[in-house]
Amino acid sequence: MSRGFNFSSGPAVLPEEVLKEAQAELLEWSNARASVMEVSHRGKAFIAMAEESERDLRALMSIPANYKVLFLQGGATQHFAQIPMNIGFGGSADYIVTGQWGQKAVKEAKPYTNARVAATGEADGFLKLPPRDTWQLDSNAAYVHYTPNETIGGIAIHDIPDVGNVPLVADMSSNILADTLDVSKFGIIYAGAQKNIGPSGLVVMIIRDDLLGRPTAPMANIFKYSAQAADGSMLNTPATFSWYMAGRVFKWVARHGGVAAMGERNRAKAExxxxxxxxxxxxxxxxxxxxxxxxxxxxxxxxxxxxxxFVKESEAAGLLALKGHRSVGGMRASIYNAMPIEGVEALISFMQDFAAKNG
Structure with missing residues (x-):
């Protein structure tokens, strides 16, 4: 069996270099004489790796000093609820909805805040973005939430919306590290790891310090971002292997030119x-x-x-996971950072042959 080109939307393709590094270190990591999955998260080796991974991410994204970086669990979906619990409890929040993940974020937020749909593309079947002049933003909202890239429908907001002084919250699960951006324009950036960072089980959150001081919903400390920040994201045992793999991916991005180079390659592949x-x-x-x-x-x-x-024959040809989401059908090629241009070229070649035979 040989590796195919994996077009899965998530868990998604990982850089082959990183997989080989992990393979080489799987039994014995960092002179620990054990796997990274077997050592204590409070041991010196793991703490050093965790701190280094944060420094690397800060450098890649030019994260300002007044932001905390958290390595959490639960998947982005859990944080659809945790965000309003932490920074919007008892108030209101505006949601820009451009697809199904935005819809789910609104639904999960409603028990904890007055989640208002300030703009939506639903009337157009989420095939277009809601025009900016239709956005009904509240200057007193606790935050404005949006999903820059919707994986299911394949629609994206490419610029950073201007929402005034209200903190902007972005679910970047599928586009973090995919291009440069100004972190200082956001209150929170959060991302499930399993698309552009590493294996599932990890959520990376970048949160502005002032938001950690807001009144929260009644909840256990484990769900409080302020408590996680105070304890280095280690109130409980973190997703150690996912964290380790994320650190390896950060170094891979840096070796290959950083986030700006990723953006150039991603635009070339998509175009x-x-x-x-x-x-x-x-x-x-x-x-x-x-x-x-x-x-x-x-x-x-x-x-x-x-x-x-097409889906059946492409799979046999080594082009994996091209079936579209069940709610929209068709096909979908997810071409995250780790998808090489050779994978896109192989897909296009197959598409050409298929069209010639079935046109």
Missing amino acids: RLYRYIDGSGFYSNPIEKSARSLMNVPFRSPNETLDEK
Whole structure:
């Protein structure tokens, strides 16, 4: 068996270099004479690795000193609830909804804050972004939440919205480290690791210091961001292997030119794939061109029968996990940082052959 090109939306492709490093260190890590999965998270070796991974991420993203970096658990979905519990309890919060993950974030927030849908693309089937002049933002809101990249529909907000003095909260699970951005324009950035950072089980959160002082919902310390920040994200045993792998991925990004270089490569991959789709006369992508995702590219053939055939044959050809989300159908190619341009070229070559045989 040989490795295929993995287009899964998450858990997603990891850099092969990082996988080989982990393989070499799996039995004995950092002179510990044991695996990183077997050593204490409070031991000197793990603490040193954890601190180094934070420094590396801070350098990659130019994170200002007045932000804490937390390595948490629960997946981004858990933090749909934890964020309002920590910074919006008893008040109101605005949500910009551009897809299903935004919808879920609103639903999970409602028990803890007055979660208002300030803008939504639902009327257009989430194929377009809601125009900025339709956004009904409240200057007294506790925060404004949005999802810059929606993995299911393949739609993205490419600029950073101006929401005034209200803290901007972004679920960057599928686009963190994918391009440069100004962290200082956000109150919170959070991301499930399993798309651009590492294995599932870890959530990375970047949170501005002043937000840690807000009144919270009644809850255990384990759910309080302030308590996690005070204890170095180690109130309980963290996801040690996922944290270790994240640190390796941070170093891989740095070795390959940093976040700016990732952005250049990601744009090149996406532009190449969209250009072929648009010019093929066989495949289609429904998303408004200015809002197309660089990370998740949905596409369809002329009919569902051919879609099913495409998924089956592409899998046999070593192009993995191209089936679209069950709610939208078709196909979807997730081309995160670790997907090499060779994978995109292999996909396009297969698409050309399939279209020639089935057109």
